[in-house]
Amino acid sequence: xxxxxxxxxxxxxxxxxxxxxxxxxxxxxxxxxxxxxxxxxxxxxxxxxxxxxxxxxxxxxxxxxxxxxxxxxxxxxxxxxxxxxxxxxxxxxxxxxxxxxxxxxxxxxxxxxxxxxxxxxxxxxxxxxxxxxxxxxxxxxxxxxxxxxxxx
Amino acid sequence: xxxxxxxxxxxxxxxxxxxxxxxxxxxxxxxxxxxxxxxxxxxxxxxxxxxxxxxxxxxxxxxxxxxxxxxxxxxxxxxxxxxxxxxxxxxxxxxxxxxxxxxxxxxxxxxxxxxxxxxxxxxxxxxxxxxxxxxxxxxxxxxxxxxxxxxx
Numbered sequence: 001x002x003x004x005x006x007x008x009x010x011x012x013x014x015x016x017x018x019x020x021x022x023x024x025x026x027x028x029x030x031x032x033x034x035x036x037x038x039x040x041x042x043x044x045x046x047x048x049x050x051x052x053x054x055x056x057x058x059x060x061x062x063x064x065x066x067x068x069x070x071x072x073x074x075x076x077x078x079x080x081x082x083x084x085x086x087x088x089x090x091x092x093x094x095x096x097x098x099x100x101x102x103x104x105x106x107x108x109x110x111x112x113x114x115x116x117x118x119x120x121x122x123x124x125x126x127x128x129x130x131x132x133x134x135x136x137x138x139x140x141x142x143x144x145x146x147x148x149x150x151x152x
Numbered sequence: 153x154x155x156x157x158x159x160x161x162x163x164x165x166x167x168x169x170x171x172x173x174x175x176x177x178x179x180x181x182x183x184x185x186x187x188x189x190x191x192x193x194x195x196x197x198x199x200x201x202x203x204x205x206x207x208x209x210x211x212x213x214x215x216x217x218x219x220x221x222x223x224x225x226x227x228x229x230x231x232x233x234x235x236x237x238x239x240x241x242x243x244x245x246x247x248x249x250x251x252x253x254x255x256x257x258x259x260x261x262x263x264x265x266x267x268x269x270x271x272x273x274x275x276x277x278x279x280x281x282x283x284x285x286x287x288x289x290x291x292x293x294x295x296x297x298x299x300x301x302x303x304x
Contacts, residue, residue: 003250010244015236070236084222092162098155
């Protein structure tokens with residue numbers, strides 16, 4: 001048996017601008033709970049990292065004093081794909097219209113409103129740093145048999 | 153109840169260089185199965201996207217003809233954090249030493265070998281594009297109560 005047999009998603013790491021504002025964004029918009037904040041003392045990487053949890057998944061929000069701003073092209077799903085790299089994390093929700101209605105009422109920055117791509121309803125918003133966050137609607141119990149295609 | 157109540161990780165989107173090589177890398181190294189490949193016909197974004205699955209989690213590997221190479225600073229966990237954005241996705245495994253031994257035997261590109269950060273064993277490798285992939289060891293049944301800190 002391969003040692004990768006039980007592999008499952010654990011967390012995503014994001015570099016953000018305003019840590020307190022980002023903690024509030026992921027709490028108020030998506031319901032992530034703050035676990036703790038840890039100092040990063042090392043030289044050029046001096047800053048803090050906040051660990052947030054939602055169910056079994058954790059977000060690591062890194063806030064480094066010397067970090068450069070999010071590149072402009074990363075704020076849009078289409079242009080973001082034009083540079084190789086880790087692009088976005090998508091979350092499954094049971095009702096994407098209900099979620100987007102709720103998020104819009106809270107003032108969310110919509111990058112791409114709900115549409116059907118490859119047979120799946122999906123949407124993109126930006127967090128308070130400008131990072132893309134995708135949602136896909138999964139109404140079935142067992143999901144994961146198809147991706148949303150990220151709205152090419 | 154919030155519409156974000158049932159939110160869970162669904163997939164991650166990556167932009168890669170050589171699609172066939174990337175499909176093989178995620179299959180051979182981590183056990184992801186190819187679901188299908190879809191053409192992306194649109195102009196500057198012309199290319200293909202491969203959907204890979206492991207358990208409940210999907211990877212979208214985008215291969216666009218016009219995509220720029222992965223920025224050099226994104227190949228290293230520490231320098232990657234110095235630009236805001238979505239940085240890495242981490243996977244939990246039951247035995248990180250067994251996994252890394254197996255991956256090294258298969259010729260994996262190690263970015264940061266196993267060490268303990270914030271009480272958790274973690275490691276970084278690079279996929280065939282150079283994208284950072286993190287592993288964290290979770291021996292308990294219910295995980296996600298702490299992140300790995302991404303090795304600041």
